[in-house]
Amino acid sequence: MPRRPSFKLLLALALTAMIGAVLLVSAAAPARAADAAAFEAAVTALDQKSFGDKAKAVDALAALGDARTPQVLRALSAGQLVRHKETGRILIAAGGTLTDAATGEAVGPADGAPLAKIVANNQIRTQIEAALGAFLLFSENPAERITAARQVLGNPTPEAAPALVRALDAETDAGAREALTRALAAVQLLGGGTAAERLAAVETLSDTNDPALKALLTTAAANDPDAAVREAAGDAVKAIDTRMAVLEVGQNLIFGLSAGSILLLAAIGLAITFGVMGVINMAHGEMLMLGAYTTFVVQEVFRATLPPSVFGLYLVVAIPAAFVVTGAVGVAMERGIIRFLYGRPLETLLATWGISLILQQAVRSLFGATNREVANPEWMSGSLELLGLSLTANRIVIILFAFAVLGGLAAFLRWSSMGLNMRAVTQNRRMASAMGIPTGRVDALTFGLGSGIAGVAGVAISQVANVSPNLGQGYIVDSFMVVVFGGVGSLWGALAGAFSLGVVNKFLEPMAGAMLGKILVLVFIILFIQKRPRGLFALRGRAFEN
Amino acid sequence: MLTVSDIHLHYGASHTLRGVGLTAQKGRVFCLLGRNGVGKTSLLNAVLGLHPVSRGAIRWEDDDITRLPTHQRARRGIAYVPQGREIFPRLTVRENLETAYACLPRGERRLPDEIFELFPVLKSMLHRRGGDLSGGQQQQLAIARALVTKPRLLVLDEPTEGIQPSIIKDIERVIRLLGQRGDMAILLVEQYFEFARDLADDYAVMDRGEVVLAGTRDSMEEADVRRHLTV
Amino acid sequence: AETIKVGILHSLSGTMAISETTLKDAMLMLIDDLNAQGGLLGMKVEPVVVDPASDWPLFAEKTRELLEKEKVAAIFGCWTSVSRKSVLPVVEELNGLLFYPVQYEGEESSRNIFYTGAAPNQQAIPAVDYLMNELGVQRFVLAGTDYVYPRTTNKILEQYLKDKGVAADDIMINYTPFGHSDWQTIVSDVKKFGSAGKKTAVVSTINGDANVPFYKELANQGIKAQDIPVVAFSVGEEELAGIDTKPLVGHLAAWNYFMSEDAAVNDAFIKKWHAFIKNDKRVTNDPMEAHYIGFNMWVQAVKQAGTADVDAVRQAMYGQKVPNLTGGISEMLPNHHITKPVLIGEIQPDGQFATVWRTDGLVAGDAWSDFIPESAKLTADWTYPWVCGNCEKPTYAQAGM
Amino acid sequence: MPEPALATNHGPAALAAGSILYLDGVSVSFDGFKALNTLSLVIAPGEMRTIIGPNGAGKTTMMDVITGKTRPDEGAVLFDGSVDLTKLDEAAIANLGIGRKFQKPTVFENLTVFENLELALKGPRRTFAVLLASLTGAQRDRIDALLATIRLTERAQALAGALSHGQKQWLEIGMLLAQEPRFLMLDEPVAGMTDAETEQTADLLREIARDRSVLVVEHDMEFVRALGCKVTVLHEGSVLAEGSLATVQANERVIEVYLGR
Amino acid sequence: MGPITRRLASLEKGRGWTVFLILTAAFAVGVPLLNAFAPADSALHVPTWVVQLMGKYLCYALLALALDLVWGFAGVLSLGHGAFFALGGYAMGMYLMRGIGDRSVYGNADLPDFMVFLNWKELPWYWWGFDQFWFAALMVVLVPGALAFVFGWLAFRSRITGVYLSIITQAMTYALMLAFFRNEMGFGGNNGLTDFKEILGFDMTADATKVGLYVATVLFLAASYLLCRFIVTSRLGRVLLALRDAESRVRFLGHSVTGAKLFAFTVSAMIAGIAGALYVPQVGIINPSEFSPANSIEVAIWTAVGGRGTLFGPILGALTVNGAKSFFTGVAPEIWLFFLGALFVVVTLFLPKGLLGLAATVKGLRRPTLPTPDTQPSGEKTHA
Ligand SMILES: Nc1ncnc2c1ncn2[C@@H]1O[C@H](COP(=O)(O)OP(=O)(O)OP(=O)(O)O)[C@@H](O)[C@H]1O
Numbered sequence A: 001m002p003r004r005p006s007f008k009l010l011l012a013l014a015l016t017a018m019i020g021a022v023l024l025v026s027a028a029a030p031a032r033a034a035d036a037a038a039f040e041a042a043v044t045a046l047d048q049k050s051f052g053d054k055a056k057a058v059d060a061l062a063a064l065g066d067a068r069t070p071q072v073l074r075a076l077s078a079g080q081l082v083r084h085k086e087t088g089r090i091l092i093a094a095g096g097t098l099t100d101a102a103t104g105e106a107v108g109p110a111d112g113a114p115l116a117k118i119v120a121n122n123q124i125r126t127q128i129e130a131a132l133g134a135f136l137l138f139s140e141n142p143a144e145r146i147t148a149a150r151q152v153l154g155n156p157t158p159e160a161a162p163a164l165v166r167a168l169d170a171e172t173d174a175g176a177r178e179a180l181t182r183a184l185a186a187v188q189l190l191g192g193g194t195a196a197e198r199l200a201a202v203e204t205l206s207d208t209n210d211p212a213l214k215a216l217l218t219t220a221a222a223n224d225p226d227a228a229v230r231e232a233a234g235d236a237v238k239a240i241d242t243r244m245a246v247l248e249v250g251q252n253l254i255f256g257l258s259a260g261s262i263l264l265l266a267a268i269g270l271a272i273t274f275g276v277m278g279v280i281n282m283a284h285g286e287m288l289m290l291g292a293y294t295t296f297v298v299q300e301v302f303r304a305t306l307p308p309s310v311f312g313l314y315l316v317v318a319i320p321a322a323f324v325v326t327g328a329v330g331v332a333m334e335r336g337i338i339r340f341l342y343g344r345p346l347e348t349l350l351a352t353w354g355i356s357l358i359l360q361q362a363v364r365s366l367f368g369a370t371n372r373e374v375a376n377p378e379w380m381s382g383s384l385e386l387l388g389l390s391l392t393a394n395r396i397v398i399i400l401f402a403f404a405v406l407g408g409l410a411a412f413l414r415w416s417s418m419g420l421n422m423r424a425v426t427q428n429r430r431m432a433s434a435m436g437i438p439t440g441r442v443d444a445l446t447f448g449l450g451s452g453i454a455g456v457a458g459v460a461i462s463q464v465a466n467v468s469p470n471l472g473q474g475y476i477v478d479s480f481m482v483v484v485f486g487g488v489g490s491l492w493g494a495l496a497g498a499f500s501l502g503v504v505n506k507f508l509e510p511m512a513g514a515m516l517g518k519i520l521v522l523v524f525i526i527l528f529i530q531k532r533p534r535g536l537f538a539l540r541g542r543a544f545e546n
Numbered sequence B: 001m002l003t004v005s006d007i008h009l010h011y012g013a014s015h016t017l018r019g020v021g022l023t024a025q026k027g028r029v030f031c032l033l034g035r036n037g038v039g040k041t042s043l044l045n046a047v048l049g050l051h052p053v054s055r056g057a058i059r060w061e062d063d064d065i066t067r068l069p070t071h072q073r074a075r076r077g078i079a080y081v082p083q084g085r086e087i088f089p090r091l092t093v094r095e096n097l098e099t100a101y102a103c104l105p106r107g108e109r110r111l112p113d114e115i116f117e118l119f120p121v122l123k124s125m126l127h128r129r130g131g132d133l134s135g136g137q138q139q140q141l142a143i144a145r146a147l148v149t150k151p152r153l154l155v156l157d158e159p160t161e162g163i164q165p166s167i168i169k170d171i172e173r174v175i176r177l178l179g180q181r182g183d184m185a186i187l188l189v190e191q192y193f194e195f196a197r198d199l200a201d202d203y204a205v206m207d208r209g210e211v212v213l214a215g216t217r218d219s220m221e222e223a224d225v226r227r228h229l230t231v
Numbered sequence C: 001a002e003t004i005k006v007g008i009l010h011s012l013s014g015t016m017a018i019s020e021t022t023l024k025d026a027m028l029m030l031i032d033d034l035n036a037q038g039g040l041l042g043m044k045v046e047p048v049v050v051d052p053a054s055d056w057p058l059f060a061e062k063t064r065e066l067l068e069k070e071k072v073a074a075i076f077g078c079w080t081s082v083s084r085k086s087v088l089p090v091v092e093e094l095n096g097l098l099f100y101p102v103q104y105e106g107e108e109s110s111r112n113i114f115y116t117g118a119a120p121n122q123q124a125i126p127a128v129d130y131l132m133n134e135l136g137v138q139r140f141v142l143a144g145t146d147y148v149y150p151r152t153t154n155k156i157l158e159q160y161l162k163d164k165g166v167a168a169d170d171i172m173i174n175y176t177p178f179g180h181s182d183w184q185t186i187v188s189d190v191k192k193f194g195s196a197g198k199k200t201a202v203v204s205t206i207n208g209d210a211n212v213p214f215y216k217e218l219a220n221q222g223i224k225a226q227d228i229p230v231v232a233f234s235v236g237e238e239e240l241a242g243i244d245t246k247p248l249v250g251h252l253a254a255w256n257y258f259m260s261e262d263a264a265v266n267d268a269f270i271k272k273w274h275a276f277i278k279n280d281k282r283v284t285n286d287p288m289e290a291h292y293i294g295f296n297m298w299v300q301a302v303k304q305a306g307t308a309d310v311d312a313v314r315q316a317m318y319g320q321k322v323p324n325l326t327g328g329i330s331e332m333l334p335n336h337h338i339t340k341p342v343l344i345g346e347i348q349p350d351g352q353f354a355t356v357w358r359t360d361g362l363v364a365g366d367a368w369s370d371f372i373p374e375s376a377k378l379t380a381d382w383t384y385p386w387v388c389g390n391c392e393k394p395t396y397a398q399a400g401m
Numbered sequence D: 001m002p003e004p005a006l007a008t009n010h011g012p013a014a015l016a017a018g019s020i021l022y023l024d025g026v027s028v029s030f031d032g033f034k035a036l037n038t039l040s041l042v043i044a045p046g047e048m049r050t051i052i053g054p055n056g057a058g059k060t061t062m063m064d065v066i067t068g069k070t071r072p073d074e075g076a077v078l079f080d081g082s083v084d085l086t087k088l089d090e091a092a093i094a095n096l097g098i099g100r101k102f103q104k105p106t107v108f109e110n111l112t113v114f115e116n117l118e119l120a121l122k123g124p125r126r127t128f129a130v131l132l133a134s135l136t137g138a139q140r141d142r143i144d145a146l147l148a149t150i151r152l153t154e155r156a157q158a159l160a161g162a163l164s165h166g167q168k169q170w171l172e173i174g175m176l177l178a179q180e181p182r183f184l185m186l187d188e189p190v191a192g193m194t195d196a197e198t199e200q201t202a203d204l205l206r207e208i209a210r211d212r213s214v215l216v217v218e219h220d221m222e223f224v225r226a227l228g229c230k231v232t233v234l235h236e237g238s239v240l241a242e243g244s245l246a247t248v249q250a251n252e253r254v255i256e257v258y259l260g261r
Numbered sequence E: 001m002g003p004i005t006r007r008l009a010s011l012e013k014g015r016g017w018t019v020f021l022i023l024t025a026a027f028a029v030g031v032p033l034l035n036a037f038a039p040a041d042s043a044l045h046v047p048t049w050v051v052q053l054m055g056k057y058l059c060y061a062l063l064a065l066a067l068d069l070v071w072g073f074a075g076v077l078s079l080g081h082g083a084f085f086a087l088g089g090y091a092m093g094m095y096l097m098r099g100i101g102d103r104s105v106y107g108n109a110d111l112p113d114f115m116v117f118l119n120w121k122e123l124p125w126y127w128w129g130f131d132q133f134w135f136a137a138l139m140v141v142l143v144p145g146a147l148a149f150v151f152g153w154l155a156f157r158s159r160i161t162g163v164y165l166s167i168i169t170q171a172m173t174y175a176l177m178l179a180f181f182r183n184e185m186g187f188g189g190n191n192g193l194t195d196f197k198e199i200l201g202f203d204m205t206a207d208a209t210k211v212g213l214y215v216a217t218v219l220f221l222a223a224s225y226l227l228c229r230f231i232v233t234s235r236l237g238r239v240l241l242a243l244r245d246a247e248s249r250v251r252f253l254g255h256s257v258t259g260a261k262l263f264a265f266t267v268s269a270m271i272a273g274i275a276g277a278l279y280v281p282q283v284g285i286i287n288p289s290e291f292s293p294a295n296s297i298e299v300a301i302w303t304a305v306g307g308r309g310t311l312f313g314p315i316l317g318a319l320t321v322n323g324a325k326s327f328f329t330g331v332a333p334e335i336w337l338f339f340l341g342a343l344f345v346v347v348t349l350f351l352p353k354g355l356l357g358l359a360a361t362v363k364g365l366r367r368p369t370l371p372t373p374d375t376q377p378s379g380e381k382t383h384a
């Protein structure tokens, strides 16, 4: 047994009491001005060494119900609340300036001031969220009311019921109404309601896919005093489970597509340098890495020189930048080394391996051996719920991006005269030159294109993985696997290969675990190639013999 | 006018061409004969720049092109039908023909109809991959591809190899026609004596990397030539 | 002039370079500093840096080279357990000294290795205590990379949790390969596991590179620290420097040192580090502290012994006390482990940790875990009368023989 | 080696009996294009046969089917009256005694001319036998004789990759002879040869055909005439005409699709 | 003289034999003598750790030789040879592990430490027999051989060639690596097998044991060299070379492509297994990272550096690259990758036939070769 078994209970009680108080107070007068001195004292009281005392101080501050309370609490939660070490004043440090937490008076720039941070921990953050939720139930803004209702839903306590009822009475917005209804149902189910109300609450909540609500229903199914409620809740949980099982298939599919899109991006460049040109390009992974580091540099430039409002656009700039940088490296590699090796394919393995070592070490010397931070811009963060599936924004963007890159490339190779020249040169270099095609330039550009695309893929990869000098090594084996599995030289093969490997993996993983899942995928590849020795999209006919 | 003067060519240590010279004029067909392995293809490779010469000079239309890279020679109007076809196996027939566009200014990039009149089979196979064609079809494609570039010097290495008799007759007609048009020089390597004799305005016979017999059609003595062609 | 050579055996290339390069720099700084103060026994200390390149047999080879060719007095190095295992027979055979600065799975006490990182009882167990007692966690996900450290730690924790009355159903164990980068399924499983109505936490022994995509996925799937906190044993300031920490605020880590610790020695150390590395954005971390402690202990022991000779120094090591960076005094125990405070920190938006809990005093490192039956019997004590790393009763041998 | 499968169908089996090669109703299609269209052909033991026909008629494809390179969609291919070739792989078919020269010369470019012939030499083919095999004096003489026949004696130690086009043709003929097959197939053997060489080749083939069966594909009518054997004309994947050269040359359809006017 | 003896005698020309014997003797006898008798401070003295290091390199050389047999001669680029090496190593490691007995950490004579730790109660069946040296020695060749045979049979029968083959061999070694990482497999997980005490009763830390292992490695390398030489100079060797050019043409001559490749692949895997078995006692650890694809690729690199398609080349390559690696990681730990990378690039650009090619160009060619295309790369070659 835990040494302090009552802690959770204490926390729950404290929260309950506080929310109750706040709700009551705020219901009576949404934004009452507290006595200025009392408020200031309450704010100052937040500066406590022990988290327990801090929690009490938060309680007290919330209980004042002052209109300025949310601002102070938010600052505490966000780690912006500080104490001036000399004056002892409690300040809010945000956006580089200091304001007095109690009076709102501007104090000056934050830079260089001797400040001590007032730290919040998870419990206090939770406490603050609940308290803010209570404040916001009666906010002017329906969106905030919905957030508040969700907040209560996350921490349902019986004391919240009256306020919810009142808020519901006054509610006009349909969305907020629904959220409030659910919150109320949750509160009632947790013990705040009569048996009938609880039964109705189960009904209201049973169409959810939200894990938190399922947790609530599970608790009810086990602990509710009323047998009927227990049964209904049990049924609801079962229904949710069934729905989830179906959704899981969809979810796995999306996971698979997402994993596949990363594989695809990693492999497309290789489909050119290796699939089309036949260069066993061991430095391909390093091209991905260079792309990712270019992203990092672009991001840093944005951070350093441009206002935060346009920060989200750094990726848009990083894509062409990465293409140019890695494309140029690719052209340099081709002109400097690889062009001497056509007709000696295996030597390209050796040379490009050497180049890959050099590039790795160069990046390590330049940027350091440690990971570099590349942030997801706002528009690529978080997730959206669709039909009960949760889709993380960055992955959706990457899936679409992968398709766009592949489509663009396929069109280029198929329809442009440069594309035709590229294919001609790689199939018969001598004859191509006899047809007037400048093979040297075409080779350089082809290699540059493949490398550039790898760089662009690196931009995408920087959004989901770590940016370090080893980045490339993690993808090189998989990339070759995809290209070969799909069928060397076929872009559509790469597409099908990447997605089928991604999806197969994601369906195996829940059953077999990540480790065994991966092993099974590899065995699957080995066996599959037995059946189709030239890959999934093997092109057949005399043209492909030898 | 193409002038090859005193060229030498080496493969590694082996001295394959030893001072070969010839002149092919526009409006005439120049025929090159010789047994296997005497250096005919090597000579053409030198003309196209596919293999460097170690000595001697090649002039085309008043310019010295001895050191020019192959693709620039092609852009100066030299087209090549190589021995062994050398089509692009994984490009479609149409794409194979379109590789010739690299020599043409943008406005002139189209496939002339005459090609399909000469080789009707290509028309019906435009979307088939070049490598899937039969040997003779590939040979036809290789000739057609060279014609698309609208060459002023057409270099053909045993163009009739593997082609059915009726089409050989057509090819013969076309070569004669092209030769007579006056704006094109034709350099033809051929083993098949009668075909060569019927077409040649000028001829040369090679043996062991040297020209051993040369002249115009009128001076061509069948017995002399044949002597050099037998072992 | 004669010098005392010290080997630095950290990977500067390959997969482990990410973590180990910093330690090499830290060692160079410590040695510089010592030399600036006049060196040791009147001699300069000369660092011998080699790159074992994340290649385990190469670790053994380089150790041999350091000991036989360079004749170093001590080696500071290794990160992964397997690299230490690879080096162990060599230092034992050639009677060298290895200072190992990383938290590890325990179950080892070599005569020739000093373990200055945390043993499981100095990190994992207190962290789990914190989760249960302070956060009221009842359900645990033990997620780790599939290798020995996570396996051992999780085995110890599983036993510990069961002893504390946690049901088997409430423990989910998950292993992933090295460098695992696609965490979608696992994070969504965690989410599901956490929806059973009991407070849930993740105890992460996920290693190295795999952490960044893991945390990114956590953030994107919206798992917040208040809902399902993750407490990590391998994620320190250095790892956080590679992640955008804003969505991760409140997730936890258990260490024996945080850069944010408010202590004068720490401030001085950080200042020195920034000056040495010429970049005041660089962070410090727990293994650096471990090297700091280990190196200072070694220096003191050499001074005390009056020689850098391995046997003499080893004897002098026991009971050696030096200040650690959190304001306490760490001591070398006869089992070759040291005493350390255990701290729990929460991730802050600025990439630092804020200490939210700490043990009252220092915790003594245990070589042999009490929660593994075979191991509970064993004792490590290299002083008379035990003189062994793994025995059940005293052996009465002369130490150092 | 797998057991040679017997043709089950009684009708063809009866017809096939006594033939060295028997094709019945063989069809092959590529992406819907019929390269062979219910082709039937019978070659008797010891017979020499010439196949002619327009480019793309299916001659090479037919050889591919016989040598196991291409599997027919339907139809029977029997060797020696009973062995079903469609069930065997290339090596097994070669070991039955069927040899082939390709249309585009294919030799082992990184082996010397001598070694090319050595590999082709008739002899045991099992892996361990090949491992332990060594060249006997008789075999060496045989190779020397072959080198003389194909006029590459001087270049015996040159890499095959360094030969000219025509020389490779000859080398391939030499390899075919070295195999001593019971049934030889030659796809355009005289392409790229001078007229004199063409004549010599015809003599060579006629001599060989004395105790073996030979199937030749050619477009060179002089050569076909010199061979002086029965001619089969293929067109669009099936037989258009058959008979002596004079007969087929007189055939209107043959003139129209193949010979031209 | 019987035909086989004659064949053996003709493996090398007169001078070849002399060089071979001198090299073998220098390594097998000379080095140990210098180790034992040259005074420790003389320039001639070879310290034991250097002998051991050389032993390690020679194991790599043996592995490279094995790879060259399939890659250089049959054109089968296996990027999974590290797997055979590691399997041989594990077989030996298991024997050494059993040899620890009750000197283990937990003092359990019946079970290796990691099994005790995992709470296993008895030895799994696949560990049976490994306390016998002869059994382990048998497994050293049989396990890699059997894997190669089955894998090769599947692959060659299905006519998987070129990169497709390379990549599935890579998948094979990758899958094995992941599998061996799993603790449940019973091979010690990531930490692998280590802390060995004795081999055949000899103390592993004794200098004599180390020198003995080194000499054994030299002898195995010499013997394997002769075996490979026998294979590649045989008619089968010519079939393998021919395969590399035109696989289907070989079939039309009636040779069994599958059989030839399978033979070479299996023999090669067995040699790789022996290399692994010699390697483990000399480095003292075997862990799953030996299976990592990068390791196998490195073997190909050594082979290419030395000169593919010659038997001496890969040996030279392995020694050079690993020597360079040891040297540079010591003297230039921060930037040694630049040197190594540059070495690879330079070798490819200026020594197209590897280090040995350099020697050959100097001495005049042993075998005629196609002239390298100078200005214009020739012919239609698919690179893959
Ligand atoms: N790439 C090469 N390397 C070395 N030698 C070569 C090469 N190509 C051709 N040769 C040699 O050069 C000589 C001339 O060859 P070339 O191809 O020019 O002859 P050819 O007259 O065209 O013969 P054919 O009528 O057979 O086509 C031959 O002896 C041939 O062996």
Ligand SMILES: Nc1ncnc2c1ncn2[C@@H]1O[C@H](COP(=O)(O)OP(=O)(O)OP(=O)(O)O)[C@@H](O)[C@H]1O
Pocket: A540, A541, A542, A543, B128, B132, B133, B134, B135, B136, B137, B162, D030, D031, D033, D034, D035, D053, D054, D055, D056, D057, D058, D059, D060, D061, D062, D103
């Ligand atoms: N893989 C393929 N895909 C599509 N069409 C093919 C393929 N292989 C062969 N063909 C077609 O089948 C037909 C028969 O080809 P085949 O090579 O047998 O002709 P052939 O009689 O040998 O002609 P030639 O005299 O020109 O050598 C040709 O039209 C060819 O284009």
Ligand SMILES: [Mg+2]
Pocket: B040, B041, B042, B083, B157, D164, D165, D166
């Ligand atoms: Mg020629």
Ligand SMILES: [Mg+2]
Pocket: B134, B135, B136, D059, D060, D061, D103, D187
């Ligand atoms: Mg044909």
